Amino acid sequence: MTALVNGPLAKTDSAVIDVRAVSKWYGSVVAVNDVSLQVKSGITGLLGPNGAGKTTLLHMIAGLAGPSEGEVTVLGEPVRDNTPLYRHIGFMPEHESLYGILTGRGFVELAARLHGLEPLGPPVDRALALVGLTDVQHRATGTYSRGMRQRTRLAATLVHDPEVLLLDEPLSGTDPRQRIDVQGLMSRLAAEGRTILVSSHILEEIETLADNILLMVAGKLAAAGDFLAIRAKLDERPYQVKIVANETRAMAAALVGLVVVDSVSVDEEAEPPSLTVMTRKIGELQLSLPKLAKEREIRLYRVEPMDESLESVFSYLVDG
Amino acid sequence: MATVLRLTLSQLGGRWRLALILLLAALPIGLAALVSATLSEAESSNEEFVNTLLDTLLIAGILPIVMMVLATASFGNEVEDKTLSYLVLRPLRRSLIALPKLLAPIIVGGPVLVVSGVVATLLGGSSLGVVIVVLHGDGQAALAVGTAVLAGVVAYAAVFTWAGLMTTRALAFGLMYVFIWEGLITTFLGGVRYLSIRAYTLAILHGMDKTSFGSLEDRVIEFPAAVGGAIIVTVVFFLLTVRRLRRMDVP
Numbered sequence: 247m248t249a250l251v252n253g254p255l256a257k258t259d260s261a262v263i264d265v266r267a268v269s270k271w272y273g274s275v276v277a278v279n280d281v282s283l284q285v286k287s288g289i290t291g292l293l294g295p296n297g298a299g300k301t302t303l304l305h306m307i308a309g310l311a312g313p314s315e316g317e318v319t320v321l322g323e324p325v326r327d328n329t330p331l332y333r334h335i336g337f338m339p340e341h342e343s344l345y346g347i348l349t350g351r352g353f354v355e356l357a358a359r360l361h362g363l364e365p366l367g368p369p370v371d372r373a374l375a376l377v378g379l380t381d382v383q384h385r386a387t388g389t390y391s392r393g394m395r396q397r398t399r400l401a402a403t404l405v406h407d408p409e410v411l412l413l414d415e416p417l418s419g420t421d422p423r424q425r426i427d428v429q430g431l432m433s434r435l436a437a438e439g440r441t442i443l444v445s446s447h448i449l450e451e452i453e454t455l456a457d458n459i460l461l462m463v464a465g466k467l468a469a470a471g472d473f474l475a476i477r478a479k480l481d482e483r484p485y486q487v488k489i490v491a492n493e494t495r496a497m498a499a500a501l502v503g504l505v506v507v508d509s510v511s512v513d514e515e516a517e518p519p520s521l522t523v524m525t526r527k528i529g530e531l532q533l534s535l536p537k538l539a540k541e542r543e544i545r546l547y548r549v550e551p552m553d554e555s556l557e558s559v560f561s562y563l564v565d566g
Numbered sequence: 567m568a569t570v571l572r573l574t575l576s577q578l579g580g581r582w583r584l585a586l587i588l589l590l591a592a593l594p595i596g597l598a599a600l601v602s603a604t605l606s607e608a609e610s611s612n613e614e615f616v617n618t619l620l621d622t623l624l625i626a627g628i629l630p631i632v633m634m635v636l637a638t639a640s641f642g643n644e645v646e647d648k649t650l651s652y653l654v655l656r657p658l659r660r661s662l663i664a665l666p667k668l669l670a671p672i673i674v675g676g677p678v679l680v681v682s683g684v685v686a687t688l689l690g691g692s693s694l695g696v697v698i699v700v701l702h703g704d705g706q707a708a709l710a711v712g713t714a715v716l717a718g719v720v721a722y723a724a725v726f727t728w729a730g731l732m733t734t735r736a737l738a739f740g741l742m743y744v745f746i747w748e749g750l751i752t753t754f755l756g757g758v759r760y761l762s763i764r765a766y767t768l769a770i771l772h773g774m775d776k777t778s779f780g781s782l783e784d785r786v787i788e789f790p791a792a793v794g795g796a797i798i799v800t801v802v803f804f805l806l807t808v809r810r811l812r813r814m815d816v817p
Contacts, residue, residue, distance in 0.1 A: 329658060
């Protein structure tokens with residue numbers, strides 16, 4: 247991968263993206279509910295489960311959708327119906343669609359032409375090299391793998407060297423190697439002073455990339471700020487663990503005595519009978535449980551977390 | 567603008583779509599040739615030729631259907647597969663996106679339909695008197711057919727390009743519009759003919775050559791109203807398309 251042609255941008259502490267009390271609804275469905283946020287230069291992660299409103303929010307920031315209420319500005323200007331602003335913004339949508347009639351290079355050239363870039367060759371070559379597609383640039387996009395299509399769209403997003411990048415699930419469909427490459431590219435672009443807002447529903451993707459996190463759940467901004475602080479809050483949340491053992495009642499009685507256990511409930515009607523443990527210290531419970539079972543000569547058949555999904559994590563954050 | 571035009575032309579140039587259009591456009595020519603070869607002047611009339619072949623088949627049927635297939639796809643493909651964002655996220659005025667999207671179906675459909683109408687007129691008229699006008703006049707009948715069909719092509723293109731941006735069910739909308747509005751309502755209710763592209767096309771045909779197409783006399787609107795109507799429909803629907811592009815939520 248190559249370096250950018252343009253030099254570093256001046257890093258700024260002022261908000262590049264400003265979202266003020268924005269809501270978006272479709273009929274009776276509220277997709278985004280009274281969200282206010284500011285994004286400065288560097289990488290900001292927009293995190294949330296599927297259906298949280300991330301894509302709708304990104305579409306409003308890109309000017310593709312108009313807010314039902316509120317206002318969005320990018321680089322100090324309203325973004326909706328402000329086409330000259332697109333010289334400074336690159337948006338990569340979530341969907342994978344490409345013009346199947348074009349080659350990879352043709353698709354990036356199309357974006358360059360529509361941006362009025364002249365001459366065409368150098369920026370297209372640079373963008374293709376940035377995403378590592380130079381070798382396959384003359385193949386029809388219809389023959390590309392999902393990851394290659396993803397990188398083609400990223401190249402078209404980068405071809406005009408924008409100051410602001412809005413990337414909706416850019417790592418989706420990439421293999422581990424490509425993921426590392428794209429993450430490295432984003433880090434370099436951010437280091438050069440660009441503002442990158444990148445969405446994901448996978449915590450680990452964002453964890454390694456973003457300095458700041460915006461957490462969205464059910465159309466609302468659930469948390470915003472430093473990644474470590476939010477991560478700490480996630481670690482303190484209560485976990486539910488389902489346990490199946492040969493002596494359900496005896497196991498429940500033993501667990502109640504543990505300091506790390508908040509509550510235990512037994513379901514003897516279930517097949518097989520099981521018990522559900524609530525704890526805020528999942529790590530300590532994992533260490534204590536085998537010892538306890540061995541001491542009481544109880545056989546454990548199954549130990550599984552019940553709510554590891556992001557949805558439950560985010561719900562916890564929203565509910566406080 | 568040239569970039570969007572080239573892209574749209576290649577999108578509209580799908581094999582099945584072109585085959586369908588060529589097949590439909592060949593119908594009037596084939597029928598006219600058949601009529602010319604099998605019927606004598608005594609068995610048919612100029613009126614029947616004009617009413618059946620030019621009006622019912624070409625102007626009321628094939629012309630709107632071909633333009634519907636092409637123009638609804640002009641934006642329709644991009645709305646459906648969500649590629650429209652690749653055009654609107656560029657520093658381009660919306661009119662510079664809408665104009666090539668309007669021109670592309672005209673460029674693909676226009677020549678095919680004009681040639682279909684002109685050739686059918688020449689062939690069909692050989693036994694019905696029209697060709698005599700063509701040969702002994704100054705090609706006025708062929709010019710009238712060509713101009714009228716082209717006016718219809720442009721006006722239908724504007725309406726259906728807008729429809730392709732408005733709804734993902736533009737084909738259903740188009741079929742209802744063609745058969746219910748253009749085919750039924752404006753045919754039987756004289757007053758609303760001023761809002762019919764078919765009526766504009768027939769009136770331009772008649773207005774440019776009253777000798778060959780005199781049989782339309784009783785059911786056409788005034789020539790200036792037809793020309794003005796076609797221009798107004800084209801401009802209004804083009805502006806509606808630009809407005810829609812500016813205000814819509816792009817998928």
